Amino acid sequence: MDKARKIRQRDDFMETRLAWSKIFNHPIPKHANEVTYTFGGMIIVLGSLQLITGVILQQFYIPHSEFPGAYESVSKLSENSILLFVRNLHYWGAQILLVIALLHMARVFIAGAYKKPREIQWLAGLGLLILLFSFSYTGTVLKWDQEGVEGLAHQIGIAQIAGPLGFFLTQDFAPSVSLLTRMYGFHVTLLPIILVPLLGLHLILIRLNGISSPKILRDRNLVSSNEENVRFVTHIKRMLAYGSVVALIAIIISIFLPAPLYMRGIEGIEVSKPPWYLLWLYPLENIFGIKAIAVTSGIIILLLAAVPLADRIEITDPIKRKRMIVAMFSLILIFVFLLISGSLSPAIQHHS
Numbered sequence: 001m002d003k004a005r006k007i008r009q010r011d012d013f014m015e016t017r018l019a020w021s022k023i024f025n026h027p028i029p030k031h032a033n034e035v036t037y038t039f040g041g042m043i044i045v046l047g048s049l050q051l052i053t054g055v056i057l058q059q060f061y062i063p064h065s066e067f068p069g070a071y072e073s074v075s076k077l078s079e080n081s082i083l084l085f086v087r088n089l090h091y092w093g094a095q096i097l098l099v100i101a102l103l104h105m106a107r108v109f110i111a112g113a114y115k116k117p118r119e120i121q122w123l124a125g126l127g128l129l130i131l132l133f134s135f136s137y138t139g140t141v142l143k144w145d146q147e148g149v150e151g152l153a154h155q156i157g158i159a160q161i162a163g164p165l166g167f168f169l170t171q172d173f174a175p176s177v178s179l180l181t182r183m184y185g186f187h188v189t190l191l192p193i194i195l196v197p198l199l200g201l202h203l204i205l206i207r208l209n210g211i212s213s214p215k216i217l218r219d220r221n222l223v224s225s226n227e228e229n230v231r232f233v234t235h236i237k238r239m240l241a242y243g244s245v246v247a248l249i250a251i252i253i254s255i256f257l258p259a260p261l262y263m264r265g266i267e268g269i270e271v272s273k274p275p276w277y278l279l280w281l282y283p284l285e286n287i288f289g290i291k292a293i294a295v296t297s298g299i300i301i302l303l304l305a306a307v308p309l310a311d312r313i314e315i316t317d318p319i320k321r322k323r324m325i326v327a328m329f330s331l332i333l334i335f336v337f338l339l340i341s342g343s344l345s346p347a348i349q350h351h352s
């Protein structure tokens, strides 16, 4: 049987049983293959790598705080070069993933892609962003070094401020189970259980609403109103190609730079600063105390959730949405300013 016939037969087989063409062959606008439109796909590729490295690490991790426990199991990984590399990759993959998620959100914002009919897509995306931060935070606690112990102490402080709403996140909720063990449960079970349907919703809505076609592209003749379509499968190939490039960057970094692991955590002291994705909160905590972390994070989440409500006019061209774009860049500037102050600030023992 000649090759072309074999391929046709295989395609027929898949088409009849799995409606292959409906999943992979539907037309999408050509601009969806631009690199900025593949950030979401890159997150999926990196996320898959996180899943694989995470499952490997799980085989060697001891999820409790007694000695020998979590900290000892993590530091023992360094004795084996392959496991050390896997740990590094899990850590650096997570950092790159967070950066790309923020870039993805910025792209969506600039393109005005949160507007009708994509408001729920934006909210599902915001939920995913909160989950990504939660994965990184709980992962930091799991290594049970000084940084992790202090992270958990902050969690307890914030949960106490939140009263009944935060009770679930304190030791008192399940006095006989170490809170570290519960954080491990969050990291490997609860967060993934929430992530899967939310990601499913996010992706299904992209299929149902289609990808946005920013008016700016049409107005500037960068995309004609009868823009050429390509098959979705070309997008998947692009997404995998760009995703592999970022995965390769994570791999190269992981070969040369070890994931941080500080001394075994001592409870009750505060000598560390938070990791970069929370470091911008540090100067606020220095001035206003631990409450500032809860209040500022809450305000930012509410502001982001309100974006599709605050900007409902049909125009998506960023040049004609000056107020929203200025608001976005102001927020980024404040974020960078706080990040720099946080990194310059000495480590301080806070008394909440």
Ligand code: HEM
Binding pocket: 036, 037, 038, 039, 040, 041, 043, 044, 101, 104, 105, 108, 111, 113, 114, 118, 121, 122, 123, 124, 125, 126, 127, 128, 129, 132, 199, 202, 206, 210, 211, 212, 213
């Ligand atoms: C786990 C994190 C996320 C994943 C895996 C993900 C995945 C994707 C993918 C694959 C796309 C298709 C096109 C593209 O890549 O631009 C997309 C589009 C979109 N995403 Fe996300 N996303 C995530 C987080 C977010 C966040 C944080 C937001 C904003 C709060 C967001 C809002 C949107 C919106 C509104 C669209 C439609 C864009 C358009 O039609 O132009 N997503 N997402």
